[in-house]
Amino acid sequence: MPPDLRGRRSRDPFWVVVGALFNGIQWVRSLRTPVIPYVRPVDRGLTLVVQETRREAADVVGLRLGAPDGGLLPRWQPGCHLDLLLPSGRRRQYSLCGDPADRRSYRIAVRRLPAGGGGSIEVHEDLVEGRTVRVQGPRNAFPFLASESYLFLAGGIGITPILPMVQAAERAGADWRLVYTGRSRETLPFLDELAGLPPGRIVIRTDDEHGVPRSADLLRDAGPGTAVYCCGPAPMIDAVRGAFSAGTLHYERFAPAPIVDGRPFTVELARTGTTIGVAAGQSALEAIKAELPSVAYSCRQGFCGTCRVRVLDGTVDQRAATDQGGDSMLICVSRARGGHLTLDL
Ligand code: FES
Known part of the structure; x- marks a missing residue:
């Protein structure tokens, strides 16, 4: 049909009906779709x-x-x-x-x-x-989830995230146990606060009194359905991970995980032209830190993003869950795939 004098096309009755049906379907769909309000990002x-x-x-x-x-x-x-x-x-x-x-x-x-x-x-x-x-x-990064029964495992300063969890479990009336380990009682923070909780639920194991604990000592109270929360040195977490199968294990490291299948490689720091060797059991961050002590880092576990560096040459073996490829890498965990990387450092 020819357009009218303002350039508008005449409205064919067939398309009017089709348009009305289409709009109706969209309207019904909009009623079912939850409205997600725009939330302004908060500067924390x-x-x-x-x-x-x-x-x-x-x-x-x-x-x-x-x-x-x-x-x-x-x-x-x-x-x-x-x-x-x-x-x-x-x-x-x-x-x-x-x-x-x-x-x-x-x-x-x-x-x-x-x-x-x-x-x-x-x-x-x-x-x-x-x-x-x-x-x-x-x-x-270590969410505490509701459960009827908990086993908390803390190694030394690893008590810091665990202590508020223990107190929350006690307030909630949950069935909980805490095994708190360390070299000696003098090295264990917050023993005075733990003394205010039911003593039958807490086991303090120190190396000087009881020897270094085995995973069986730590997991004795982990029954089926128990939520286990563990924070401590890497060997403790690895031992617990290897031995635990009964319930849900949540853990937080305060030291880097051991490097698995690491191969040696070299890194060139482009700003100085220095080339550094990274050993098989060493992270790029560790090797670079020896040469460049001011290099930025924080968690050393690949989740905070502080150590992200631009890669100028070479292929990256991306080992962090938060690494999406591209032209950068987290030098605390990721490595070289082809034996050499040039970094914008
Ligand atoms: S230091 Fe946190 S991601 Fe590397």
Whole structure:
């Protein structure tokens, strides 16, 4: 049909009916589709002040952080951590280990690691009462899920995410047990707080009194259906993972996982032209850190993204769940596929 004088086509009755049917179907569909409201992203960057420091165990300091004006802080759940952006520029993650109902302060606890990357020493020496520190979070990479029965396994400073979980399980009336291990009682933080919980549910195992625990010692109370939450050194987590089959295992490492099927490779740092060898059992981050101590990193486990670096040449063996390929890699876990990489460092 020819268009009218304004260029509009005449309306054929057949297409009018088809159009009305189509619009009707769309309208019915829209009634069934849930409306997802647009949520503006929240900037969780906060500047907090160190309200209090406290010695929690040998080489462990506890810090309470609050808003400079004493205002309310964002909510958190057991398992959450904060990213601390330290004055040196280092970024480190620490589990929240206080009371989620306390909206005026966050508590973290940090063990001093003289052979670490310097972050823990900076916390111990520089974050004194009254200092401010920039943080991001809280974020939850270790969610605590409802269950009728729990077995909590904590190794040393690994008690930090576990403690609020234990307290939440006790408040919820769940059936729970905690096995808390470490070198000696002096090295175990928060024994005083645990003393306020039912003693029959807690086993403290220290190497100097009982010897290094075996997985069977840790998992004795893991019955079918028990949710097991474990945080501790890598050998403890690996032993538990290897031995546990009865229920659900949730774990968080505070040290990198062992490297599986690692092959040696070389990395060229493009900005200086330096070439570094990465051994089979070593991460690229470790090798680069020896040459470039200021290289940025935090979790060393491939989830925080701090160590992401642009790859200028070579093929990457992407080993992090969060690595989607492209022209970058997480140097704490990913490796070279062809024996050599050139990085924008
Ligand atoms: S240091 Fe966190 S992803 Fe590499």
